[in-house]
Amino acid sequence: xxxxxxxxxxxxxxxxxxxxxxxxxxxxxxxxxxQRLFRDQTExxxxxxxxxxxxxxxxxxxxxxxxGGLFWGTTVIEPGTVGDEYFMTHGHFHMKRERAEYYGxxxxxxxxxxxxxxxxxxxxxxxxxxxxxxxxxVAHRVAxxxxxxxxxxxxxxxxxxxxxxAIRQDGFGARLLASDGEAILVPTP
Ligand code: PA5
Ligand code: NI
Numbered sequence: 001x002x003x004x005x006x007x008x009x010x011x012x013x014x015x016x017x018x019x020x021x022x023x024x025x026x027x028x029x030x031x032x033x034x035q036r037l038f039r040d041q042t043e044x045x046x047x048x049x050x051x052x053x054x055x056x057x058x059x060x061x062x063x064x065x066x067x068g069g070l071f072w073g074t075t076v077i078e079p080g081t082v083g084d085e086y087f088m089t090h091g092h093f094h095m096k097r098e099r100a101e102y103y104g105x106x107x108x109x110x111x112x113x114x115x116x117x118x119x120x121x122x123x124x125x126x127x128x129x130x131x132x133x134x135x136x137x138v139a140h141r142v143a144x145x146x147x148x149x150x151x152x153x154x155x156x157x158x159x160x161x162x163x164x165x166a167i168r169q170d171g172f173g174a175r176l177l178a179s180d181g182e183a184i185l186v187p188t189p
Contacts, residue, residue: 010059010072017074017106017151019057028055029090031082037090037168039175040083053078053087062158069158076151077110077144084177088113091141091172095161098136102155105130109146111176111183115139121173123185126152139167143176145183 010021032049035041058073080087091113094101103112105126112132115121116139124132126142134140144150174185 009061012072012074015106017076017153019059019072019074021059023059023061024057025060026055026057028052034090037088037171038082038085039177040085043083047082051078053080054089060158064158065161066158071156071158073154073156074106074151075142075154076149077108077142078149079108079144079147081178084179086111086143086145086176086178086183088143088176089141090164091139091167092162092164093117093139093166094136094156095163096157096159099157099160100136101134101140101157101160103132103134103140103142104153105132106151106153108144108148108150110142110144110150110152111185113141113143113172113174113176113185115172115174119170119173121185121187123174123176126150139172141167141172143183145176145178 010019010024031051038044054077056075058071060071062069078087110126111123112126113123117137174187176183177186
């Protein structure tokens with residue numbers, strides 16, 4: 001089946017989350033766009049800043065900011081580290097703080113890092129089939145702890161919005177670091 005057969009709507013390849021169709025949007029995040037988000041900025045500067053860390057595809061059937069609508073997306077995070085910190089998404093609160101979201105793991109291994117407005121930070125293990133409810137007022141970021149791509153799906157309200165500024169300024173309350181091959185959540189000073 002292709003998107004034409006679906007009356008112009010998108011198609012999902014459920015085996016890998018890939019989206020196809022006329023309404024699908026895409027963005028990529030390179031290492032260069034993630035300056036100062038990782039603990040080891042010096043290490044980052046020695047890496048290829050054009051390297052793609054993750055890609056996002058999403059379907060927006062209504063304009064951004066529409067109350068009552070839903071968006072659907074797939075994120076693919078590459079494996080790797082900056083120093084001992086796993087490749088991860090930028091992470092954000094929602095602009096409308098109380099808006100919730102679902103994340104689901106399709107393929108790969110990772111950790112969903114969550115932080116409430118009091119900066120309490122915790123993590124949930126992501127493995128194929130795991131489904132994660134991100135409550136409102138909780139910032140969310142995903143780290144790839146495996147050796148292969150981590151593919152996840154997400155569904156969020158079309159009026160949620162992404163607030164990256166708070167994370168840019170203060171980060172999360174903990175970082176996910178590799179220690180002897182184990183992923184450990186280390187509180188930030
Ligand atoms: O809406 C979401 O929470 C996801 O689709 C994310 O936007 C996606 O995983 C990329 O992460 P970030 O927006 O933090 O760069
Ligand atoms: Ni979100």
